[in-house]
Amino acid sequence: MLLIAHPTPIQEIHDARLEQAGVRLLIKRLGLVHPLISGNKWYKLKYNLLAAREQGCETVLSFGGAYSNHIHALAAAGHEYGFKTIGVIRGEAHCPLNATLQFAVDHGMRLTYLNREDYRRKASAEIIEKLKAGFGYFYLIPEGGSNALAVKGCAEIVSDIDESFDVIACACGTGGTLAGLIAGLEGKRRALGIAVLKGGGFLSDEVTKFLQMAIGRQYENWQMVLDYHFGGYAKTNAELIAFIRQFETEHGIPLEQVYTGKLMYALFDMIARGEFERGTSIVAVHTGGLQGRSSLS
Ligand SMILES: Cc1ncc(COP(=O)(O)O)c(C=O)c1O
Structure with a gap:
């Protein structure tokens, strides 16, 4: 890669x-x-994507708000470098999707939503286990890609x-x-x-x-x-x-x-x-x- x-x-x-x-x-x-x-999103993702590849992870999951530049960039990077991507979005789903989330979906990202309370606890073992149960093995990048x-x-x-x-x-x-x-x-x-x-x-x-x-x-x-x-x-x-x-x-x-x-x-x-x-x-x-x-x- x-x-x-x-x-x-x-x-x-x-x-x-x-x-x-x-x-x-x-x-x-x-x-x-x-x-x-x-x-900065490119620089933040660079070594994370290399690590995901090295660890044999085909899927990268991350978190963000509905207008997140990081989610947008991750979807594009997944599309370009051959990763499946999952975006865990704060709050409820809105239809139609806004431009950021529509772009993400158009670039192959699967979206899932956490209510605000669960979103605050997104780094907890409980939430991560739930995500693993739903999506299988993934490489996790924190909110904002940092x-x-x-x-x-x-x-x-x-x-x-x-x-x-x-x-x-x-x-x-x-x-x-x-x-x-x-x-x-x-x-x-x-x-x-x-x-x-x-x-x-x-x-x-x-x-x-x-x-x-x-x-x-x-x-x-x-x-x-x-x-x-x-x-x-x-x-x-x-x-x-x-x-x-x-x-x-x-x-x-x-x-x-x-x-x-x-x-x-x-x-x-x-x-x-x-x-x-x-x-x-x-x-x-x-x-x-x-x-x-x-x-x-
Ligand atoms: C355009 C832009 N500038 C600056 C930042 C802030 O970067 P950081 O979250 O690393 O402080 C972001 C978020 O990634 C961003 O999208």
């Missing part, structure tokens, strides 16, 4: 606000790594950057991608995570846990920024939407409201507030997430 990342460009953003602050902003266009397995092998994959995002930089930043949902960037930095330079959910204080503990699981050590050169969630996961406001529209028009790079829009808004705001020294080069990791949709649809 060949899992080779297509080279993804790094694009410098030219903007008066950056010039004024004396800061360089480069965007690593990870979203272009694969047409359907976009961005585990030790995902961190190992995301560490390669850093080695795939051939520009010099001081700070690397990404949007955080589970913290797995940020843990990978921190592992990839090996203690040099700085990593910043922008939490996209409210009450994201727990995310720092998650990152610490992922690092321990993946590389068995900790680093100090990173920070979780909690001030740019816009009210919570997938919440937005007119200011964020206006920022995204303007950014897309000026720079021709699509953003969405859940992850990459908040990342970019946060960086521009922090730059304007003088939080980066003059001369700093920042790489913003564009983690994809649009799957062919236009950003604000």
Whole structure:
């Protein structure tokens, strides 16, 4: 099984606000790594799919909400690399399926649903046993695709950057991608995570846990920024939407409201507030997430 990342460009953003602050902003266009397995999802899945193949598992099962980018990516990856896939979806089935779940089904994924209470206990032995009874032997990937092998994959995002930089930043949902960037930095330079959910204080503990699981050590050169969630996961406001529209028009790079829009808004705001020294080069990791949709649809 060949899992080779297509080279993804790094694009410098030219903007008066950056010039004024004396800061360089480069965007690593990870979203272009694969047409359907976009961005960080590709890196998270890489070593998990290799492990599933090595263990002789033909079926990969994972969890997600009805709009999960990870479920979308897993279905596409299963289709491309010859795995059966099962998506365990939070909540009740809705007919017709939304675009994410319809895509998953069209790419061969079987869907099953857990009510919210069972979904909270999805990692418990009881629920896993029930799933095994229903679906047989499978390779399990946690919600959001984040585990030790995902961190190992995301560490390669850093080695795939051939520009010099001081700070690397990404949007955080589970913290797995940020843990990978921190592992990839090996203690040099700085990593910043922008939490996209409210009450994201727990995310720092998650990152610490992922690092321990993946590389068995900790680093100090990173920070979780909690001030740019816009009210919570997938919440937005007119200011964020206006920022995204303007950014897309000026720079021709699509953003969405859940992850990459908040990342970019946060960086521009922090730059304007003088939080980066003059001369700093920042790489913003564009983690994809649009799957062919236009950003604000
Ligand atoms: C586009 C996009 N960006 C960022 C993230 C957040 O990644 P993580 O859950 O590893 O923090 C996700 C979720 O996988 C995503 O789909």
